[in-house]
Amino acid sequence: ILQRLLSGESCALVTDAGTPAISDPGQELVNLAAEAGIPVTSIPGPCAAVTALSLSGLECRRFSFEGFLPRDKKERRASLEQARLYQGALVYYEAPHRIKETLSELLNALGNRPVLVARELTKLHEELWRGSLSGAVQWMQSQESRGEYVLVIGGPAPAQPEEITPEQAAEIARKKMAEGCSPSEAAKLTAKETGLSKNEIYALLIQNKEE
Numbered sequence: 001i002l003q004r005l006l007s008g009e010s011c012a013l014v015t016d017a018g019t020p021a022i023s024d025p026g027q028e029l030v031n032l033a034a035e036a037g038i039p040v041t042s043i044p045g046p047c048a049a050v051t052a053l054s055l056s057g058l059e060c061r062r063f064s065f066e067g068f069l070p071r072d073k074k075e076r077r078a079s080l081e082q083a084r085l086y087q088g089a090l091v092y093y094e095a096p097h098r099i100k101e102t103l104s105e106l107l108n109a110l111g112n113r114p115v116l117v118a119r120e121l122t123k124l125h126e127e128l129w130r131g132s133l134s135g136a137v138q139w140m141q142s143q144e145s146r147g148e149y150v151l152v153i154g155g156p157a158p159a160q161p162e163e164i165t166p167e168q169a170a171e172i173a174r175k176k177m178a179e180g181c182s183p184s185e186a187a188k189l190t191a192k193e194t195g196l197s198k199n200e201i202y203a204l205l206i207q208n209k210e211e
Helices: 002-006 026-035 048-056 073-085 099-110 133-141 166-178 183-194 198-210
Strands: 063-067 089-094 114-119 127-132 149-153
Touching: 002 026, 048 089, 048 114, 048 149, 063 073, 073 099, 089 099, 099 133, 099 149, 114 133, 127 133, 166 183, 166 198, 183 198
Parallel strands: 063 089
Antiparallel strands: 089 149, 114 127, 114 149
């Protein structure tokens, strides 16, 4: 194909399975053409990853397109570990004969996150399933795996702040007093920061002072 392009012909890379060169061997042709100085342009078409994101209903202001998980077990584990630490949505492609195994692996690696399982997007037998990863694992056990799958997995739940005890709040207030705040002012500022009662913090400060 490259030789024909260099001889002056034009070439179109067309696919019936989404956008060429996205998780697709067409990427190699684009790269070779670019290295040879051959102009390459794109006519936008359906991209399964973006289509699935728009249908997911999940928070996707930040997302990572992961494509297919590596086949090599070591690379696969490393990829899943990196994905576990990522703070946004994750998008995976998967083939029908591996979808059940992959869902189980994702559940074990990422925890029970929300997921959209999309099959045959934009095609006649398009199907969407929304729920949790554990629910998806169970659902797929009763399904005949066929067609190409896209998985959109929600990001990790935000970490819950540790609850501060009144004694810890009083310690914060004492540090403010050491910086020049009065007990009343220190209690007021600490109450705003911690959500605890100003009066309770102030009482602990006075009690400590008396002791």
